[in-house]
Amino acid sequence: MIESLDGIFETVNYKQSTTLKLYDNTEFEDYPMHWHPAIEIIMPTENGYKLTFSNSEAKLREGDICVVCPGCVHSIEAPETGRRVIFQPSTDILRSMRDIETLISFMSPYTVITPEEYPDIYRRLKTLLTDIRDEYMAGMPFAEVNIYSKLLEMFVLIGQRFSINNNEHKDDSYGVKGEYAFVFMDICDYINSHCSEDLKLDDIADxxxxxxxxxxxxxxxxxxxxxxxxxxxxxxxxxxxLLIEPGNSVTDVALNCGFTSISSFIRMFKLQKGCTPTEFKNMYWGIRRGAQNNND
Known part of the structure; x- marks a missing residue:
């Protein structure tokens, strides 16, 4: 369920004294387009579940695992009966680890993990997520630490699998291995921190x-x-x-994010999000004003 929705922005109400939220969800309820800064891991345990994104959709079967990355706009359609684990951990601390930030970039906007596509790690991931649910519900001392340790193991397994996939069927002369991998982690960290600047391929290659x-x-x-x-x-x-912050115009956002023209910003935003920056902004503030009027 969504407890706090402001426009299309969901505030994740973490469990008291933790940075974790988990639902063992059985609600017959559809959730409108929304996004949140927390990562979201969803696994149907009874019946399926359907997620719709800006330019695609994911129909999860019972047992499939979907990792929705921070900032990904999505909606959810629930069947009349069913059950699913919805896990929302904050990644603020974890993203200080460059491997995690890089992995989130690889998985973005979302990744579906099935036993067919990930046969070597699927069973372990499912067990870890089930253990996380049980640990969260039990509420024992050091549960948060234990849960994050299991989440980190999930990230390690997925990250290693992505690395294997990226190196399969490649010319060995171009393999990103050993110290080269660390070089490209540093490059991705630099891009993440300086993406609003005029980054040129020649300079980054140097x-x-x-x-x-x-x-x-x-x-x-x-x-x-x-x-x-x-x-x-x-x-x-x-x-x-930046678009959901009051007072920021589309032009201001474009310039603050490294785009030299409004047209290129609008085109790229629509390509990635399925709507224009103005439509995104109006959708957020329109729904927010409507909610405020209903409360008056």
């Missing part, structure tokens, strides 16, 4: 110590997308947060 051509090949293999697409993903994620 930072890496590789030629432009070699860097492009290695970066795409490591991140699963091209350099400029990765930069734009980070810029749009930042823009989404």
């Amino acid at each position: 930072m890496s110590g590789f030629s432009k051509y070699y860097f492009e090949r290695l970066f795409k293999q490591f991140a699963g997308t091209s350099f400029y697409k990765y930069v734009n993903q980070k810029r749009i994620a930042k823009a989404q947060e």
Whole structure:
């Protein structure tokens, strides 16, 4: 269930004295388009579940696991009967670890984990998520620490699996291995922190110590997308947060997120989010004003 929805922004009401929220949910209730800064892990335990995103949808079967990344706009459609685990941990502390920030970028906007596509880690991930649910409900001392340790193990398994996938069927001469992987983690950290600046491929390639051509090949293999697409993903994620702040115009947001023209910003935002920045902004504030009027 959504306890606090302000426009399309959900405030996650964490369990008292923790940064965790978990629902063992049986509600027959659809949830409108919304987003939140917490990561969300969903696993139907009885019947299926349907999630709709800006440009796609995910129909989860019983036992499938969906990881919804922070800032991803999505809606949820529930069947008339069913049950599912909905786990929302804060990743504020975890994202200080560069591996976690990089993994979230790889999984963005969402990733569905099934036994067919992830046969080597699926069973363990399902067990970990089930254990997290049981630990949360029991409320024993040090439960939060125990839960985060299990969440970290989930991230390790998924991250290692992504690394294997990114290196399968590749020319070994372009393999991102050993110390090269750490170089590209540093590059991604730099992009995440400086995405609003005028980042040029030549300059970032120089930072890496590789030629432009070699860097492009290695970066795409490591991140699963091209350099400029990765930069734009980070810029749009930042823009989404700025658009819901009062007083920020679309022009201001575009310039503060590294776009040199409004048209390119609008085009990129719609490509990634399925609506224009103005539509996103109006949707947020329109729903918020409507909620305020209903309370008056």
